[in-house]
Amino acid sequence: MPGISYEDFVDTGYLPSDSDLVCEFAIEPAAGLDMVDAAGRVASESSNGTWATLDVSEDVVDLSATAFRIEDGEIAVAYPRDLFEGGNMAQILSCIAGNIMGMKAVDAIRLLDVRWPEAIVETFRGPQFGSAVKSEFLDAGDRPALATVPKPKVGLTTDDHVEIARRAWLGGIDLLKDDENLTNQSFNGFEDRLTHTLEMRDRVEEETGDSKGYLVNITANADEMKRRADLVAAQGGDFVMVDVVTTGWAAVASVREHTDDLDVAIHAHRAMHAAFDRVENHGVAMRVLAQIARLVGVDHIHTGTANLGKLANEDTVGINDWLADDLYGLNDVLPVASGGLHPGTVKPLLDRIGTNVMIQAGGGVHGHPDGTEAGARAFRQAVDAYRDDVSPDEYAEDHPELAAALDNWGTH
Numbered sequence: 001m002p003g004i005s006y007e008d009f010v011d012t013g014y015l016p017s018d019s020d021l022v023c024e025f026a027i028e029p030a031a032g033l034d035m036v037d038a039a040g041r042v043a044s045e046s047s048n049g050t051w052a053t054l055d056v057s058e059d060v061v062d063l064s065a066t067a068f069r070i071e072d073g074e075i076a077v078a079y080p081r082d083l084f085e086g087g088n089m090a091q092i093l094s095c096i097a098g099n100i101m102g103m104k105a106v107d108a109i110r111l112l113d114v115r116w117p118e119a120i121v122e123t124f125r126g127p128q129f130g131s132a133v134k135s136e137f138l139d140a141g142d143r144p145a146l147a148t149v150p151k152p153k154v155g156l157t158t159d160d161h162v163e164i165a166r167r168a169w170l171g172g173i174d175l176l177k178d179d180e181n182l183t184n185q186s187f188n189g190f191e192d193r194l195t196h197t198l199e200m201r202d203r204v205e206e207e208t209g210d211s212k213g214y215l216v217n218i219t220a221n222a223d224e225m226k227r228r229a230d231l232v233a234a235q236g237g238d239f240v241m242v243d244v245v246t247t248g249w250a251a252v253a254s255v256r257e258h259t260d261d262l263d264v265a266i267h268a269h270r271a272m273h274a275a276f277d278r279v280e281n282h283g284v285a286m287r288v289l290a291q292i293a294r295l296v297g298v299d300h301i302h303t304g305t306a307n308l309g310k311l312a313n314e315d316t317v318g319i320n321d322w323l324a325d326d327l328y329g330l331n332d333v334l335p336v337a338s339g340g341l342h343p344g345t346v347k348p349l350l351d352r353i354g355t356n357v358m359i360q361a362g363g364g365v366h367g368h369p370d371g372t373e374a375g376a377r378a379f380r381q382a383v384d385a386y387r388d389d390v391s392p393d394e395y396a397e398d399h400p401e402l403a404a405a406l407d408n409w410g411t412h
């Protein structure tokens with residue numbers, strides 16, 4: 001029976017079956033080992049092997065993985081479907097991104113990409129709405145949805161927060177988003193903030209005739225997130241925000257399961273993703289984190305700014321394409337670009353990532369020389385200019401808010 005010692009986990013003649021889950025890793029073998037040695041150890045530890053050679057009876061189910069491609073510092077490993085519990089992302093990650101991340105046989109190992117077979121995909125819920133939120137809950141069907149986060153990110157009272165929401169929405173922004181650091185603290189409690197912000201949303205919707213949304217941060221332990229999601233739905237909210245990496249995929253899955261009965265979409269913030277994906281030769285690529293998020297079932301996820309903003313990003317465009325591609329009928333996910341954006345970055349950003357996206361500017365709205373409402377107008381004007389195929393500078397000639405923003409921050 002294969003799968004006893006390390007060599008049994010390498011077979012460069014193996015052709016993965018349709019139901020195999022296939023992982024691509026970049027690996028750097030430790031001193032004294034070559035790529036084949038390291039590949040065997042990775043495939044073994046992530047499936048059914050261990051450090052010692054085992055004598056296994058014929059009745060044990062063979063769940064060995066097979067490293068079937070080994071080239072230029074990268075390997076591909078095929079895992080049999082039955083190694084995994086369907087619908088349980090925590091269990092899958094314990095295999096394919098578990099002990100192997102710390103094994104001494106490799107100096108570094110990075111999970112670059114996963115091919116998810118239909119037999120696994122069908123065990124997950126996937127997004128309830130995906131990019132359809134732009135037309136289902138907002139009036140942004142044919143343009144990017146615009147969001148803003150009040151700044152300073154924490155410390156504002158509920159009243160201040162609601163007033164900022166009002167100005168941002170009146171200025172033409174679709175979505176008010178909580179910062180990830182704001183949940184239910186003493187200066188701005190969750191329940192009051194939810195109630196008053198949604199009341200203000202209703203007022204602004206009535207005043208403007210436009211649909212507006214509130215991405216309220218429900219991040220907490222799973223039971224509490226479900227309770228908060230119930231409050232959101234009961235008060236007519238359309239969205240909840242969850243910080244998916246810090247709260248954990250099992251908790252996100254619980255929220256997703258719960259929202260099957262609630263008409264609310266899940267906005268995924270990704271704080272701490274860089275702990276997994278920033279070191280280039282190690283960890284888990286953002287591409288894979290985004291794949292996990294789609295399977296578990298978020299509707300929007302931050303995927304970066306194609307390197308235009310304040311934060312380091314990898315492969316925003318490739319990730320966004322993956323989120324839009326067909327995946328056995330699962331809904332798509334709306335990508336969110338955020339982090340250091342302002343009206344002057346809108347054109348180069350949309351040139352790179354297209355318009356089926358959400359774009360978020362916090363500092364780039366509230367830091368406008370004339371305040372939040374002018375900042376919101378400038379942000380919206382930059383998007384309108386793009387829609388009309390007019391350069392930002394030309395559009396600014398008769399749009400003073402955009403002109404002031406461009407003066408302040410430039411066009412890039």
Ligand code: CAP
Nearest residue numbers: 149270302304311338339340361362363
């Ligand atoms: C943006 C932001 C977001 C980051 C997350 C912040 O504010 O609210 O958390 O964009 O990054 O606090 O930094 P600004 P990412 O618009 O003021 O920069 O989307 O890459 O996960």
Ligand code: MG
Nearest residue numbers: 149153179180
């Ligand atoms: Mg933030």
